Amino acid sequence: MQITQKLSGSPMISKNSIGLIRSLEQKKARDKYGLFLAEGDKICSDLLTSDIPVKAVYFTRQWALENESLLNKQPGSAELMEVSETELGKISLLTTPNKVLAMAYQQKSAFSWDMLKTGPVVLIDQVQDPGNLGTIIRTADWFGFHTIVAAPGTVDFYNPKVIQSAMGSAFRVMHFKYDLETLLRENLEKDRWPVYATTLGGENLYSQRLEKKGFYLFGNEANGISQVLQTLAGSHIVIPQGPVQNGKQPADSLNVAVAAAVVMAEFARQEIAQLNG
Amino acid sequence: MQITQKLSGSPMISKNSIGLIRSLEQKKARDKYGLFLAEGDKICSDLLTSDIPVKAVYFTRQWALENESLLNKQPGSAELMEVSETELGKISLLTTPNKVLAMAYQQKSAFSWDMLKTGPVVLIDQVQDPGNLGTIIRTADWFGFHTIVAAPGTVDFYNPKVIQSAMGSAFRVMHFKYDLETLLRENLEKDRWPVYATTLGGENLYSQRLEKKGFYLFGNEANGISQVLQTLAGSHIVIPQGPVQNGKQPADSLNVAVAAAVVMAEFARQEIAQLNG
Numbered sequence: 001m002q003i004t005q006k007l008s009g010s011p012m013i014s015k016n017s018i019g020l021i022r023s024l025e026q027k028k029a030r031d032k033y034g035l036f037l038a039e040g041d042k043i044c045s046d047l048l049t050s051d052i053p054v055k056a057v058y059f060t061r062q063w064a065l066e067n068e069s070l071l072n073k074q075p076g077s078a079e080l081m082e083v084s085e086t087e088l089g090k091i092s093l094l095t096t097p098n099k100v101l102a103m104a105y106q107q108k109s110a111f112s113w114d115m116l117k118t119g120p121v122v123l124i125d126q127v128q129d130p131g132n133l134g135t136i137i138r139t140a141d142w143f144g145f146h147t148i149v150a151a152p153g154t155v156d157f158y159n160p161k162v163i164q165s166a167m168g169s170a171f172r173v174m175h176f177k178y179d180l181e182t183l184l185r186e187n188l189e190k191d192r193w194p195v196y197a198t199t200l201g202g203e204n205l206y207s208q209r210l211e212k213k214g215f216y217l218f219g220n221e222a223n224g225i226s227q228v229l230q231t232l233a234g235s236h237i238v239i240p241q242g243p244v245q246n247g248k249q250p251a252d253s254l255n256v257a258v259a260a261a262v263v264m265a266e267f268a269r270q271e272i273a274q275l276n277g
Numbered sequence: 278m279q280i281t282q283k284l285s286g287s288p289m290i291s292k293n294s295i296g297l298i299r300s301l302e303q304k305k306a307r308d309k310y311g312l313f314l315a316e317g318d319k320i321c322s323d324l325l326t327s328d329i330p331v332k333a334v335y336f337t338r339q340w341a342l343e344n345e346s347l348l349n350k351q352p353g354s355a356e357l358m359e360v361s362e363t364e365l366g367k368i369s370l371l372t373t374p375n376k377v378l379a380m381a382y383q384q385k386s387a388f389s390w391d392m393l394k395t396g397p398v399v400l401i402d403q404v405q406d407p408g409n410l411g412t413i414i415r416t417a418d419w420f421g422f423h424t425i426v427a428a429p430g431t432v433d434f435y436n437p438k439v440i441q442s443a444m445g446s447a448f449r450v451m452h453f454k455y456d457l458e459t460l461l462r463e464n465l466e467k468d469r470w471p472v473y474a475t476t477l478g479g480e481n482l483y484s485q486r487l488e489k490k491g492f493y494l495f496g497n498e499a500n501g502i503s504q505v506l507q508t509l510a511g512s513h514i515v516i517p518q519g520p521v522q523n524g525k526q527p528a529d530s531l532n533v534a535v536a537a538a539v540v541m542a543e544f545a546r547q548e549i550a551q552l553n554g
Contacts, residue, residue: 251444258416
């Protein structure tokens, strides 16, 4: 009923709303308002089926018709507005606007050890590229890593490009910002979970037992894992290169999202093998 | 000697050169001139140590001092010019210009089966994102895949963002553009190498023997591998998800560069295990 009215009404987005939405491209405004943006059919569908409270959803008529049940499930506090393609273009950060854009409330839980009862946990030391962080979140979701802790200095979890490349997984993976040196020192005094640091000088990944109750640490694109964290991590692992061919010196490193994926895949492989006896 | 002169001379980049360089952001201009751009310390070092002929190199004084031997190795036909940070900013496509920019000649070899005597070979069906293609090239280089064949409709190999994210591997991995349906039909009539297509409905990756003389096929970000290629591929493989936790439905797919990495890593793991007996 709510949606049907909107479908016939079709008011314009106010200038204030346009200004607010576009400001959310910047971290400063996201922090100020505690809001973030999600765009596109798949990502907004995942957002609207999650527990995350939504402030507003702007959508084309076609999208509304295909997603009426999703829209009907939203509480009355959420602004639901049908817009034209042109209006959507005015608020979209994408090169090609994709049917729907939502504004939602950031979920910022303070880190606590109680949240980590089950692992595995991804630790991120100052990854800078939003596409890399988003891809790591998506990959973590696929392979069964449900918690990510990022060091201060890591790209903002709610950067629109992180949300886009995470493809809905940002709404399923728990995430915290916390000083990783503190975390690893506390770990040594408490649970003593193994800490696997992916570096170029480590032990062969495939010779390690990768524990579910474990931390999986990945570092900055240019500088890798900071020295103090490397020292605190008990297990240094390396992803073996393929056999050298034609005598050519191969690539001297992997993209961090790729390295994280190969390690997480190996964890999942071992886990499944163990579950199957 | 050549470099020392440049260091003292320090002429300005001509407006014509600036126009040419900046035009190379566009595929049309790259195709017209047969040129491409490479930027940054690591990537330009890799370019200048490769066999790829270079048309021009623009660098800061500091970079020249640190890379004198590399510059001295360039043939007389290459323009070597010291520039100020400001001038570098005028020609750079990067947000933060990084010491050096080079213009080099595209290497376009026609695909021939003779080039494929050894595998493994990556096949790319219309990947669109330059970061994804560049990351796949870098990963291929790391895991010992020295040839990539891309279907028409795939993002241009010489797109500056492909070159940047490949991090020098674009100068080591052979690459061709070729119709993949033709290739797979020819394969059926000739060598009959196995064709591994990564799709969501395939067999468990880890239950497959991954052959060195084999094709590894990855598809478009949104649509995956086209239907006709799927039909022609003998082996459909899937990367298993981790065990479901908390009853949550996980991500429904992986980024294509991540999926490619997990498959290439598994190939390299099997290959090394075999070599070690």
